[in-house]
Amino acid sequence: MSVEVRVPTLGESVTEATVATWFKKPGEAVAVDEMLCELETDKVTVEVPSPAAGTLAEIVAAEGETVGVDALLATLSEGDAGSEAPAKDKAAPAATADAKESGGKGESVDVMVPTLGESVTEATVSTWFKAVGDSVTQDEMLCELETDKVSVEVPAPASGTLTEILAAEGQTVEAGGKLAVMSAGAGAGAAAGSARPPAEGGAETAAPKAPDAADAGKGSGDVEDAPSAKKMMAEKGLSPDQVKGSGRDGRIMKEDVQKAVAAATSASAPTASAPAAPRAPVPADDAAREERVKMTRLRQTIAKRLKDSQNTAAMLTTYNEVDMTEVMALRNQYKDQFEKKHGVRLGFMSFFTKACCHALKEVPEVNAEIDGTDIVYKNFVHMGVAAGTPTGLVVPVIRDADSMSFAEIEKAIAEKGRRARDGKLSMAEMQGGTFTLSNGGVYGSLMSSPILNPPQSGILGMHKIQDRPMAINGEVVIRPMMYLALSYDHRIVDGKGAVTFLVRVKEALEDPRRLLMDL
Structure with missing residues (x-):
């Protein structure tokens, strides 16, 4: 059966968006609520989840196209289409698939961001108490989230094994977003063994690595920068390696370019005591003794x-x-x-x-x-x-x-x-x-x-x-x-x-x- 994927409500007074990135290609298998694409408006970035499990049949709105609310983005072929999907080398989908297959009797359970409270829509992952492959019991603390008001502990929704961490420490997540995947039931142990392949040294990866600052701004390879960000970088004469991306997988967003332009303007502005001179550089011995710590949300x-x-x-x-x-x-x-x-x-x-x-x-x-x-x-x-x-x-x-x-x-x-x-x-x-x-x-x-x-x-x-x-x-x-x-x-x-x-x-x-x- 064919299922339509449409543009969700974008927010008050927002009527259109630009298709920024497709995470799936026609013919690939998708799970329910798995992210299909990302839309960018002049205010926010919106991820579009899959309404059903099946196979992505057709992409109607390509990257860079402008679409209105409720416009058709793609169609899905609903049902068990896993055999038709080509193999993927992306770590996260592969880990999820392995967890489901190797577990035998293990059931995949999503760990979601809980309700954060009135007027609070996002939080920062501050600490993971468990690593991929660890066994957990129901209601055992998996991680701690930090909002601008309180800290929130996230318990395990079931007993089993933590098979995949989707939001690393320091990452910002929205209320209702997915934090991790567990394999619950009798097959939990087997699922954990195949969830993440060991690295060359034999060590198992505990959590997805956050994008480095040096790699965050790159617009080539697997990461495609937002169209509006590319346009602004061209207008301002900036190259991708001069901008730190905050989007998915380090993708450069329009706001990132605006911040880079503001930082460059601030750095070149004259000081009050010496109007014509730029800010003096910090001596190397002083810089070595400084400590830079990111402010908490509180x-x-x-x-x-x-x-x-x-x-x-x-x-x-x-x-x-x-x-x-x-x-x-x-x-x-x-x-x-x-x-x-x-x-x-x-x-x-x-x-x-x-x-x-x-x-x-x-x-x-x-x-x-x-x-x-x-x-x-x-x-x-x-x-x-x-x-x-x-x-x-x-x-x-x-x-x-x-x-x-x-x-x-x-x-x-x-x-x-x-x-x-x-x-x-x-x-x-x-x-x-x-x-x-x-x-x-x-x-x-x-x-x-x-x-x-x-x-x-x-x-x-x-x-x-x-x-x-x-x-x-x-x-x-x-x-x-x-x-x-x-x-x-x-x-x-x-x-x-x-x-x-x-x-x-x-x-x-x-x-x-x-x-x-x-x-």
Whole structure:
């Protein structure tokens, strides 16, 4: 039976694409969901999988042709056409075929990228815990993926043998993409033996080798560069070996050429201190002592969000100081009883959380956000609590903090902090915050100006408690003082509201009984 292969939906406002590369030729056998070709639009690259297993009968749209949405790309002859297909020397399809044939009773099982969470569409393969040929049990961890928010572990969907790794460490994969192939069942061991032929030295290949930077830009041989990339390289006078390809098998894409042009322009631009002179080269002995490490996706996201916050919000910071005498005395008096009853230590964060919730009721615009031309007021407080981790700063959210007790707040903060340090926070736990607390004092910071966590309109910076001489009732006395800093979005919060909020927090902390009396 003939099956049609058509152009998939390309995305909002995208109506056509260019056929960049065909991975299969007429007469070749294909498996269901195996990649047939790659389409390139002015925004994204789209891979077209096979809708059924069979044989590629005819290619209707050749490489370089422009096709519209739902246009016919090719036709398939559905059914068992494996005997008609010519032998292929490509490693990945061969490994898959061998795994199915040599396994006897072994069943081929795909390892897919799991759902990554709301608004997350791609991840980077950070670590493979298993190599090709290793035996695995169901639910055993195969690899770990890293997104711009969390790390995701991928368990084995069945017991068997890992026969093929399709996404190497460092490679970017999309949600729902294929990571590896397993051979499950009785024939798993036999399948693994033939999945990858040993190299000349007898060593077995554990994972597909990522394209080297030196080979990535080559446009000859088996790798065909994108048509738009070729055109741009010709226009800009660049050769393929000057561009690092990021496409499939190191294929050069249009964006790669744009990056190469931008890099060349930046390198040739004059420096501020010496307008006519190019940047001085780094001495060889200095270069040998440098270390270049690629930013993690989390760090890239942190950098982008912080800069976006500065570019978007009209950010302003107001300062005050608070005498921590009463809070420290109350804490020292009840901390042992508190821990004995509730099983958690009484810290300062619950006092600050309570004080902020109290102040946000009086100044609701600090707990609001801007949506287009609307102001969205939140009649609840989802408190973000910034936490430092080995991989970067994250902000888990304590939901409905305004309705929680001191003990509930302390338990929630302790649990979120532990999960943050272990890298176990889910994306849902870091979304939806309405206001943020940032405690730089634990690192010794005396004063700072925190940056807003968009789309929030306020963030309170806490700092180090330090004994200072203060004038109290005409006398100089030593008091434990802390500087407070409220950064706010001046588009929605006026100076009066910001100062009022900070004064209310100060009053609540200097006389904690106000929190109990709701004053």
